[in-house]
Amino acid sequence: DQQVKQNSPSLSVQEGRISILNCDYTNSMFDYFLWYKKYPAEGPTFLISISSIKDKNEDGRFTVFLNKSAKHLSLHIVPSQPGDSAVYFCAASGPDMRFGAGTRLTVKP
């Protein structure tokens, strides 16, 4: 039972443009959401999070949007840089933490 889904396995974007990574969840008990970034041969690193009482959280080039009614969140990266190329995992928690399968982002110079 996959409660957190990232339906796009991969995404390719030109440097300087916006990257939008999407995540859907099914469990309405989830009330906290996180994004992690993973480079090859490294473990995931925490990127940004959002509580269900908010609909937007911004940190520099990274913004996470939450649409509770649609059970959907998205991560926007603008402007995208080649160093952003990685696998991005969304995670939802409350009380358990569940991860999506990841989206591989490639930012082309």
Added chain:
Amino acid sequence: ETGVTQTPRHLVMGMTNKKSLKCEQHLGHNAMYWYKQSAKKPLELMFVYNFKEQTENNSVPSRFSPECPNSSHLFLHLHTLQPEDSALYLCASSQEQGPRTPLHFGNGTRLTVT
């Protein structure tokens, strides 16, 4: 040394072998976790330890046996594994066990069972 360190980075073992994965965190965290990542699948939580006490066992087969001697060290003992257990095993830690606490991951052990 800082962060979460996992050894070995790669491990190949036969189905009759016994091996152990080691994780050490230098962050002063109180909770430690084992996750399994199979190809193209979400991370699966295996075990959670909070202040050295196991608080979650996510229906993991007994051929995986965790050990947490103190808040800084976590082991995963492996015996009579199956080829389908081949995966990336990730250790993580957090300041406390809780749904809103970001996890700090190690670089993982890539396990191949032959």
